[in-house]
Every structure is written in structure tokens, then in C-alpha cells.
Amino acid sequence: MRLSQVSFRYGRRGPTVIGEADAGLAPGDVIELSGPNGAGKSTLLRLLAGLAEPSAGAITGRPAVVGFAPDRFPTGQPFTVTAYLRHMARVRGGARWEPWAERLGMEHLLRLPLGELSKGSAHKVGLVQAIMSDPGLLVLDEPFAGLDTATSAALPGIAAEVAARGGVVVASDHQGGLRGLPGLRQWSLVDGHLKEGAPAGGHVTERGAGQVTVAVTLPVEDLPAFLTGMREQGYPTREIEETP
Numbered sequence: 001m002r003l004s005q006v007s008f009r010y011g012r013r014g015p016t017v018i019g020e021a022d023a024g025l026a027p028g029d030v031i032e033l034s035g036p037n038g039a040g041k042s043t044l045l046r047l048l049a050g051l052a053e054p055s056a057g058a059i060t061g062r063p064a065v066v067g068f069a070p071d072r073f074p075t076g077q078p079f080t081v082t083a084y085l086r087h088m089a090r091v092r093g094g095a096r097w098e099p100w101a102e103r104l105g106m107e108h109l110l111r112l113p114l115g116e117l118s119k120g121s122a123h124k125v126g127l128v129q130a131i132m133s134d135p136g137l138l139v140l141d142e143p144f145a146g147l148d149t150a151t152s153a154a155l156p157g158i159a160a161e162v163a164a165r166g167g168v169v170v171a172s173d174h175q176g177g178l179r180g181l182p183g184l185r186q187w188s189l190v191d192g193h194l195k196e197g198a199p200a201g202g203h204v205t206e207r208g209a210g211q212v213t214v215a216v217t218l219p220v221e222d223l224p225a226f227l228t229g230m231r232e233q234g235y236p237t238r239e240i241e242e243t244p
């Protein structure tokens with residue numbers, strides 16, 4: 001899949017949100033998209049998923065099956081979780097949602113109306129509908145936001161499985177939850193300019209008076225859950241050593 005000189009603006013006269021982005025995505029890639037608030041991450045993800053069309057340039061080679069999990073799952077629909085996922089499975093030609101609901105520990109949610117779900121639970125429904133049809137391209141907008149520790153810990157493995165069967169995963173992520181994955185590609189988007197590599201300054205705020213920075217050594221597979229747990233407690237946390 002390739003982005004060639006992709007630009008995007010909302011409306012004809014709006015400011016350019018994405019400017020002449022060039023990038024290639026190969027089967028098996030897992031890409032973390034970083035950037036400050038308002039940089040255009042959600043916009044770029046929607047372009048990648050085919051939910052918006054570039055104002056200029058082209059996106060070619062998009063896999064036939066695309067899964068997209070939005071940053072805020074729309075819960076204003078009059079369905080229970082089961083009815084919604086059944087419906088989406090039918091739309092997607094008989095995809096199997098049940099194993100995913102089980103894997104993400106959602107049994108207790110299945111009878112609830114979508115409108116009664118907590119933010120994190122709604123997010124899980126969004127993840128299941130995105131992943132159930134074995135997408136060749138899985139696009140996740142802030143997938144770790146609001147997720148409980150168990151689901152956060154499971155997510156890197158799920159992304160790795162999609163990649164292992166030749167899919168591409170692109171996720172915007174303020175929390176660095178995919179950092180433990182070997183071969184993770186990082187894209188950064190600043191003022192609409194896309195470049196390969198982590199954004200300058202990483203994810204950590206400057207150290208203030210009365211604060212200390214500590215080093216922690218842990219098994220590589222524990223890293224995503226550790227980082228997520230620290231961030232949930234409000235500690236600015238960043239990996240400082242490349243994982244193998």
C-alpha cells in the first residue's frame with residue numbers, strides 16, 4: 001500500500017491538515033503514529049482506511065478488507081452489544097465475533113444496550129467490530145484509551161497476529177502501548193507533515209522540581225502492560241532502551 005503526495009483539507013477552503021504525505025506500507029508492518037493533539041492523526045487514519053478521500057494525491061494498494069476502530073465508538077445506536085456485533089458480522093459476510101468477545105472478556109457486556117456502556121467497554125466493541133473480519137489493514141485510533149490493563153496487555157499480541165498473517169496495522173497512540181513489539185515502525189505527524197521516526201521529545205514531559213526519574217528492568221513481554229499501568233497512574237513514562 002502506498003501514499004503518494006497525499007494532501008487533505010476539510011472543505012475547499014479549509015487549511016491543509018495533511019500535506020503531501022509520502023509513505024509505503026508493507027505486509028506485516030505495525031506502525032505507531034504519534035504527534036501532538038490536532039496534528040492530523042485521526043484524519044490520516046481515516047484516509048488510510050478509505051473513510052475519507054485525499055484532496056490531492058493518491059492512496060493505492062489498500063487491502064480489500066479494512067478494519068477501523070475509531071477513537072470514540074459511537075454508542076448512540078439502539079442495539080445491544082450482541083445485536084450490534086451480529087449485525088456487523090452479517091454485513092461482513094459472516095465474520096466470527098464471538099471468539100473476540102471472549103478474548104476481550106466481554107461476556108458480561110453482551111446484553112447491554114450500546115448507550116449504557118462505559119467508555120472503555122464501548123472501545124472494546126469498536127475493537128471487536130474492526131478485527132472480526134481478519135482485516136488486511138487494521139486501523140486503530142488511540143486503541144489503548146480507556147482500556148483496562150488486561151485488554152491493554154492483550155492488544156500488542158493481537159496487532160502482532162494481524163501482522164504475522166501478512167496484514168498491516170496502523171495505530172495512533174499517545175500511550176506507547178505497542179512499543180514492545182519487535183520491528184515496530186514509528187511515524188510522526190507534526191503540523192500535517194508525515195515522517196518516519198518518533199517525534200522529537202518522545203512522550204515524556206519535562207522533569208519538574210521535586211521529581212525524580214528512575215530506571216526499571218523487566219522482561220520485554222511485560223513492557224506494554226507496565227507502560228500502560230504507569231500512565232494510568234499519571235506518571236509520564238517512556239521506554240529509553242531499544243527492545244530487541
Ligand SMILES: Nc1ncnc2c1ncn2[C@@H]1O[C@H](COP(=O)(O)OP(=O)(O)OP(=O)(O)O)[C@@H](O)[C@H]1O
Nearest residue numbers: 010014017035036037038039040041042043044071
Ligand atoms: N470534520 C472536521 N471539519 C473541519 N476540521 C476538522 C474536522 N475534523 C478535524 N478537523 C481539524 O483537523 C485538524 C486535525 O484533526 P485530527 O482530529 O485529525 O487531529 P489528531 O492529531 O487526531 O488530534 P488528537 O490527538 O487531538 O486526537 C484539527 O485542526 C481539527 O480541528
